Amino acid sequence: MAGEYQVDPEAIRRFGRTSEERSTRVREIRSQLGEHRLPSGAFGKLPEADEIERDYQERHEAAVVNLISVADTMERISGHSEDLARSYEAAERGLAENMQVMARGLGA
Numbered sequence: 001m002a003g004e005y006q007v008d009p010e011a012i013r014r015f016g017r018t019s020e021e022r023s024t025r026v027r028e029i030r031s032q033l034g035e036h037r038l039p040s041g042a043f044g045k046l047p048e049a050d051e052i053e054r055d056y057q058e059r060h061e062a063a064v065v066n067l068i069s070v071a072d073t074m075e076r077i078s079g080h081s082e083d084l085a086r087s088y089e090a091a092e093r094g095l096a097e098n099m100q101v102m103a104r105g106l107g108a
Contacts, residue, residue: 009085016081023074030067033060 038056043049 007088009088012081012085012088016078016085019074019081020078023071023078026067026071026074030064030071033067034064036060 038053041049043052043056
């Protein structure tokens with residue numbers, strides 16, 4: 001059959017577990033980054049220093065928010081991977097049952 005492929009539900013589950021691990025690791029990184037603070041005056045005394053410090057702080061806060069989003073996405077991928085694996089298994093069981101019914105109907 002053209003375009004035939006096979007799906008390994010356990011491979012999907014392994015991928016889901018690695019997504020969960022990535023979520024955990026990203027949350028750890030986010031926690032460490034969220035705790036990081038630069039000392040006052042870290043950008044020096046030049047006139048631009050205050051502006052640079054504000055820009056740095058904005059980017060730092062955005063990075064923390066983005067890491068939360070990344071971790072949440074990895075967690076959702078993990079859950080959806082398990083759902084997908086179960087769906088493939090259910091489809092395989094359903095197909096096998098239908099084939100058995102057809103075979104019995106044909107007198108096999």
